[in-house]
Amino acid sequence: MYPAWYVNVGFSILLQSLLFWRGFRCGLLRRYPFFYSYLIYTALWSVIFSLPVFINHPAYSRAYWRSHLFAAILRYGIAADVYRSVFPADSPLRKRAATVILLMLLLLAAAFWLAGVDNNSNPWFDALRKIALSVAALIIVILGLARYYGVGIGRNAWGIAAGLLIFMGSELVHLSAMDLYPQLANPWSYVHPLAFVFMIFTWTLSLWNYHPNRQPSPLSQIQLSGLLSEWHDRWTQVPEVLRRLVKQ
Numbered sequence: 001m002y003p004a005w006y007v008n009v010g011f012s013i014l015l016q017s018l019l020f021w022r023g024f025r026c027g028l029l030r031r032y033p034f035f036y037s038y039l040i041y042t043a044l045w046s047v048i049f050s051l052p053v054f055i056n057h058p059a060y061s062r063a064y065w066r067s068h069l070f071a072a073i074l075r076y077g078i079a080a081d082v083y084r085s086v087f088p089a090d091s092p093l094r095k096r097a098a099t100v101i102l103l104m105l106l107l108l109a110a111a112f113w114l115a116g117v118d119n120n121s122n123p124w125f126d127a128l129r130k131i132a133l134s135v136a137a138l139i140i141v142i143l144g145l146a147r148y149y150g151v152g153i154g155r156n157a158w159g160i161a162a163g164l165l166i167f168m169g170s171e172l173v174h175l176s177a178m179d180l181y182p183q184l185a186n187p188w189s190y191v192h193p194l195a196f197v198f199m200i201f202t203w204t205l206s207l208w209n210y211h212p213n214r215q216p217s218p219l220s221q222i223q224l225s226g227l228l229s230e231w232h233d234r235w236t237q238v239p240e241v242l243r244r245l246v247k248q
Helices: 003-024 033-048 062-085 093-117 123-149 155-179 180-206 221-236 237-247
Strands: none
Touching: 003 033, 003 062, 003 180, 062 123, 093 123, 123 155, 123 180, 155 180, 155 221
């Protein structure tokens, strides 16, 4: 393994340590439990899978991809923390946002199921690509709903979402290159670890202190009722649109 890899791993562990320290000092650990659980896992993963004795083990490749898959699944928890921050339990928009997010995930799952797995594609890479795409789509929908409803997002949640989106973009390119575009695999194998460190660096900057969500200007009861009524009218039009598409 190249010495630069160990430098990259060491820098990422340093940043993760700073994140844990600041999270403890600022009370962020309890606000973003899934986020910090992911950090614990990735910190341990970086150390274990960098040990020469483990790298030379015959089961290294299988263990690597299984652990990589588990890390990808944990990122759903990070998206859940962003959702909980943007739409807290006392938010009147929480249930409506959850409904839209659930519908999006169901449609995405149906699309993945209908597409199946390409016979020329590696099953591990295919699963990881779909997870990365769904996590990125989940984050984008959450941010889009916040924008649509005028919900203010604090620096902490923005930083978590932005860092994860950047890394998910790199992950999609990395997995596609290894599986579908071999000529891009070698150069991107140097870029992708840097994307992970950049994600951790973005998180360190945005989570250095606690920044709650910006409080929106109070809506009057009439404005709030109008907003929810508009959403309900649009939602009731969905079955009719689907029926027309089926008849065509």
